[in-house]
Every structure is written in C-alpha cells, then in structure tokens.
Amino acid sequence: MATPPAATATNSAPTPPKPPYKAPPFSQPPSTAGAGKTETPAASTSTAAAAVVAAVAATGAAAEEPSYIITVPSYSAWFSYDSVSDTERRLMPEFFQGEAAAASGSRGPEAYKYYRDTLVKRFRVRPERRLTLTEARRGLIGDIGSVRRVFDFLEEWGLINYGVSLPGVKQGRDKREEPVAPQSSLPAGVSAPKKLCIGCRTVCGQAYFTCEKADITICCRCYVRANYRPGLTPADFKKVETSEDAKSDWTDKETLHLLEAVMQYGEDWKKISEHVGSRSEKDCIARLLRLPFGEQFMGPKEDKMQFETDDDITDESRAEISKRVRLTPLADASNPIMAQVAFLSAIVGSDVATAAAQAAISAQSQVDETNDSPADSSIGSPKEEESCYTNGFSANDLLKEASANARVQLEKERKDIEQSLSDIVDVQMKEIQAKICRFEQKELLMEKERQQLHYLQKLLFADQLAVVQHQCRPHAVTAENEADENPKPVLTS
Amino acid sequence: KFRMPTRDNLVPIRVDVEVDGQRYRDAFTWNPRDPDSEIISFAKRTAKDLKLPASFVPQMLQSIQGQLAEFRSYEGQEMQIKEKIMPLKIDLRVNNTLVRDQFLWDIGNLDSDPEEFARTLCDDLNITDPEVGPAIAVSIREQLYEIASQSVSAMREAKVSKKRRAPEFASNSKAMNNAVDMFKYFGSKGSVIRKRKEWYLYAPVVDVVPNEEVVVVDTTE
Numbered sequence: 001m002a003t004p005p006a007a008t009a010t011n012s013a014p015t016p017p018k019p020p021y022k023a024p025p026f027s028q029p030p031s032t033a034g035a036g037k038t039e040t041p042a043a044s045t046s047t048a049a050a051a052v053v054a055a056v057a058a059t060g061a062a063a064e065e066p067s068y069i070i071t072v073p074s075y076s077a078w079f080s081y082d083s084v085s086d087t088e089r090r091l092m093p094e095f096f097q098g099e100a101a102a103a104s105g106s107r108g109p110e111a112y113k114y115y116r117d118t119l120v121k122r123f124r125v126r127p128e129r130r131l132t133l134t135e136a137r138r139g140l141i142g143d144i145g146s147v148r149r150v151f152d153f154l155e156e157w158g159l160i161n162y163g164v165s166l167p168g169v170k171q172g173r174d175k176r177e178e179p180v181a182p183q184s185s186l187p188a189g190v191s192a193p194k195k196l197c198i199g200c201r202t203v204c205g206q207a208y209f210t211c212e213k214a215d216i217t218i219c220c221r222c223y224v225r226a227n228y229r230p231g232l233t234p235a236d237f238k239k240v241e242t243s244e245d246a247k248s249d250w251t252d253k254e255t256l257h258l259l260e261a262v263m264q265y266g267e268d269w270k271k272i273s274e275h276v277g278s279r280s281e282k283d284c285i286a287r288l289l290r291l292p293f294g295e296q297f298m299g300p301k302e303d304k305m306q307f308e309t310d311d312d313i314t315d316e317s318r319a320e321i322s323k324r325v326r327l328t329p330l331a332d333a334s335n336p337i338m339a340q341v342a343f344l345s346a347i348v349g350s351d352v353a354t355a356a357a358q359a360a361i362s363a364q365s366q367v368d369e370t371n372d373s374p375a376d377s378s379i380g381s382p383k384e385e386e387s388c389y390t391n392g393f394s395a396n397d398l399l400k401e402a403s404a405n406a407r408v409q410l411e412k413e414r415k416d417i418e419q420s421l422s423d424i425v426d427v428q429m430k431e432i433q434a435k436i437c438r439f440e441q442k443e444l445l446m447e448k449e450r451q452q453l454h455y456l457q458k459l460l461f462a463d464q465l466a467v468v469q470h471q472c473r474p475h476a477v478t479a480e481n482e483a484d485e486n487p488k489p490v491l492t493s
Numbered sequence: 494k495f496r497m498p499t500r501d502n503l504v505p506i507r508v509d510v511e512v513d514g515q516r517y518r519d520a521f522t523w524n525p526r527d528p529d530s531e532i533i534s535f536a537k538r539t540a541k542d543l544k545l546p547a548s549f550v551p552q553m554l555q556s557i558q559g560q561l562a563e564f565r566s567y568e569g570q571e572m573q574i575k576e577k578i579m580p581l582k583i584d585l586r587v588n589n590t591l592v593r594d595q596f597l598w599d600i601g602n603l604d605s606d607p608e609e610f611a612r613t614l615c616d617d618l619n620i621t622d623p624e625v626g627p628a629i630a631v632s633i634r635e636q637l638y639e640i641a642s643q644s645v646s647a648m649r650e651a652k653v654s655k656k657r658r659a660p661e662f663a664s665n666s667k668a669m670n671n672a673v674d675m676f677k678y679f680g681s682k683g684s685v686i687r688k689r690k691e692w693y694l695y696a697p698v699v700d701v702v703p704n705e706e707v708v709v710v711d712t713t714e
Contacts, residue, residue: 107500134538135542143522145523145531
C-alpha cells in the first residue's frame, strides 16, 4: 500500500487500448481499500492498487465524476476502438464474409463497428450497471438479430457487463450465482461494511477482530498492540475479513468450481478465476486458504514467487500464503499468534517485516536469559511479544530463503531472455544477409541489361548515320539502302 | 419477387400488448431469415429485461409471429415496382423528441437503406436521444412495406382482371396516386432543384418537448 501513485501508473500502462478510462486522482487514504472491488486484468496489474483505486473510483462515481476504472479481462485485450481486430472478424463472420464484406450500412463491417462502439460506450457510461439487450437495442438502428448477436458476443468477451450481474438472473455461463444485496452494494461499497475500531477510531482495513465477550471490534493494529481493555485475552478475539464478507459469500457452487479449477489448472490463477467466474485471483486464493484443506494445494506455490515489486498486495498475499504454509507446520499450538504474525507481515510489507524480524532477533538475544519458552498462547503481554520474536526469527529465516529462491529464479529468467534475444538477433541478421545477396544478384542483372542497351544504342546510332549518309547521295545504289534495311529487323527482334 | 425495396430485406414489427393494466409497446426491425427459435428467446429476454410478468410473452410471440407470417405470405408473389418516387412522411414522438419530416424516396432503388437514412438524419439534426433513430427507421420501413404489399395486391388484381384494363389503371393509381410525376420535374421546363417556396414543406422539424407535455400526451394516447 506504500506506493499508490506508482501503482496507478502501472495500472494504466497495460491497458492502453481503452481511451475513455482515466485513472482517478488519489484523494483518499488507502485504508478504504477493503470496500470497493473490481476484477483486474489478470496480466500484471496489482490487485491491491486496483482495489484501492476502484474504491476511490466508486466514491468518485458516486460524486458523478467520469473517473473510474474499466476493467477488461485479459482474454479481450485485443479490443480497440479504432479498429476491428481479427478475433472479431473470425467470430462474427456474418459481418465480414461473403457478400457482407463489401457491404456498407446494415450489413458490413461498418455496421458491426457501429453496433460495437455504441454498445461499449453505453456500458462504460455506467459500468456498475448491467446493460440489458432491450435497453441497448432501443438506441441502435438496425435489425434485432444482428444487434443481439453483437451484444452477446461482447458480453461473452467481457467487453460489456463485465463484473456486473443482474440479481438472480442466470447468465449465459451458469457459473455465477451472486446474491442480490452484496453485489448491489458494491458500487456504493464505501458505506455499509465499514468497521470502526474502538481502540484507535480508524477504519479497519482488510480485517478486523471481534470479541464476543464484550462485543468489541478492533482493528488489526489494536489487536497486536493489545489496545483493548484489560480482562480480555487475545484468544477471545476472532479475526474477520471485511473484504470477504462484505462482498459476497462463497456459494457451494462457486467453491466447487474453484476446486475443480485448482485440480485442473494447478497454479494458474488467471484460469482459475475465469473458471470460477466473477472472483478475482486474490479472492480465489483467499478462499482456497480458508478451506480447511486449502494449504495442501498451496504447497508447491512457494516455488513460484512473483517478482513484481510494484505489486505489493499480491506479493504480500502470496508471501503470506507461502509463509502460512511454512509456519503452520511449525507451530500448531500457537495458531492465533502465527496467524497474527503472518498477518502482520502481510500488512506491513516484506521489507518492513524483515527489518522488524531483524530487530526482534537482536532484542530476543537480550531477553533470552530470562525466558526461553517458545510460542505459547499466553496471557501477559511480554510473553506475547516474545513469542512474536521467536516466530519472527523463523519468519526471518524463511523470508531469507524465499528471497534467495526468488533471486535465483530471477537470474534464470534473465538468462533465458537474453538467450532468446540473441537468437532473434541472429535470425534477423540471416534474413538481412539473404536479402543483400538477392539484391546483389539483381544489381548484376541490371548491369548486364544496361550494357546491352548501350550496345544497342550504339548500333542504332551507327545505322542512323549510315541512313543519313545514303540519303545525301540519293542517286546511290538503292541496293545499298536495301542492305541497310536488313540489320534493322535483326535489331528490333 | 416480392421483397422489401431496400438493400436488406428486413421486416418492421410493431408490438402492442396489454396485460393486467401493463402495456408494452415496441417497434423494431426483424430479419425474416432468423430462425423462429430466435423469436421465442427474444420475447423472453425482452420480458425479463423489462421486468414484465411472464404472461406477456405468449401475446408478444403471437403478435410478432403473426406479422412475420403475413410478411412471408407475400413473399412468393409477384411485385411490380416501377421507378417511382414516393413522398414518405415521418411524424412521431419518441420520449421527449418530436420529429416531423417529409421527403421523396425512390421506391425503385432496391439498394436503399432506411437505417442509414435514419442514422444520418439523427446525426445531422443533432438528436441526442438514441431511441429516435430506430423509430424513424421503423417508420420508413413500414411505409415501404405498405407500398410493397399494395403493389403485390395490385398485381394480383391486374392478373385477375387482365381483360379489363381500365380497372387496372384505377387500382394502380389508387395505390400510387402519391407518386410524383417525374415528368413535371424533369421535363423541359422543370429543374431538378426544388423551388424555394416549397422548401418549407420538406424541411424536417424536430421539437424537444418538456416532460409535462409528454405525460399529458401519454395519457391521452
């Protein structure tokens, strides 16, 4: 969360072909991140940054400013207002093939572009709202059948009604079954699911803790700092994720889809989120973790760490995942604290966590004589801090390992890239050399032709001279003229 | 030989269904080559999008299918369209916009395109409401459909009464009495350019009506 401006920049970079969208200005603190949600292009952009920006955008949209994020699934990245891509030509042949190809007006490519541009523009004016076919075709001049086909095509490819669903409606793909209320509250997501921490009176971000005994809600920081009234133990608090609950509950069907997708695609979160439907990758991952056996699937995940440093939350969530995997086998007895530590390090970022762990280690060595009990769910705060240190130590270790791993893989990638670059350069050079050879041959041929032409020129000149001379002596033998005639046909043939 | 005298053989369809006090009125263009299953799914989808009760669907279906059947009944028959220029009229109100216009249309041009005409008209007159365009296109198509179907029935009458020529002329002129006499315009004394005093007849009129009047007009309808 530390670099929101950088995140916007990267957000706009991978999405150049969508001119009507502008990155909104940052006027709100990032702590509102939890509320709004959009699905992001699976390619590279940071989910956290997008979520933050979308939250701002949601409020911005409420304030009737045209500044919002329009997200388009990565499988539709070919879309551009200026032209019709090959994908469209291939999938909508009625407009592009046969007699329609040359037609204008209601039949040809122009008609398709007109329908498509109008539909997309109309949707993007109110991207939270589902554009129905009836509403759209009322503003379109053309026959219903064609309009409906273009509409269905655009909807299927996520250029229209992406991330929006009509409550209780079965869509073309039966994968979505979202309950009404949470979805409709999404665009105005700023209001309802906000939790104020009793301890510090700030808005709780992604998660908060509730205590049943005292009916208190505190944010993560207050929980760690034990910023609640005495008499309550950390065990009394239960962690609640705002992002998860505020949006929608995972129905059984979605969970089933998620599991299927994981079995099928393994680690490919992009595909998994597609398969599940309207869940972003982060949601899928989070949900998977929450499932009782989720960690089994997350095992091999540690090997594939991503290196996008601008990708804070994704990094953190993944780091969190790998940390969880590693931490849980270590300390089953002190689960809440483990979770707490992992959670903490996720919140603050890997750098800060490393620094904190370092400090913890040094402090721990001082405390070591007095207390040597490892992670144990304890009541008093010094013990709590200490178990923090112990766990911090192991966390630090694991972090180091993870970062070394990451570096190695980075190096490998770089080498691969260099290799392929040099291959490409080789191929290009060969191409150029072949071209040069061909050109040289052509030049030779040209030279020869030129010489021939010169020669012919000379002959012609000689003949002309002869003719003129003979003309000067008109009484000269006509036979000579005839003799002159002969060379000419030879020349011209 | 019967077909809509436009480039695309599309049928204008008007639906006006009333169920339990709720009224659904619509007009759109349909491609008669689309399969009938499309009609059913279209009706269902429209009812769902407009949140109409399911009881609307059978009536809508009936209406649409009836109009399509009528169109298809004309299809095998002979139609004679000579080169005639007919005046067409637009006089409609869509939401807040009133459009009144009159223009000459070449019926014999089988490449004409009412949709393009409607698009251009809306663009040129800066009509902001996107629903006006389709309404204009449908209105033009309806008039052309009317002309085409009348010519079919005229041909039928002509065939029946081959021996009697006078009634043939009479029925023809009854249908086509609006046709403009080309000779008058393009003869030796006429010119292609419209006389200035007639300009007002052919200028389109677009009015944007405030909401109160719209409510009044709706209730009177």
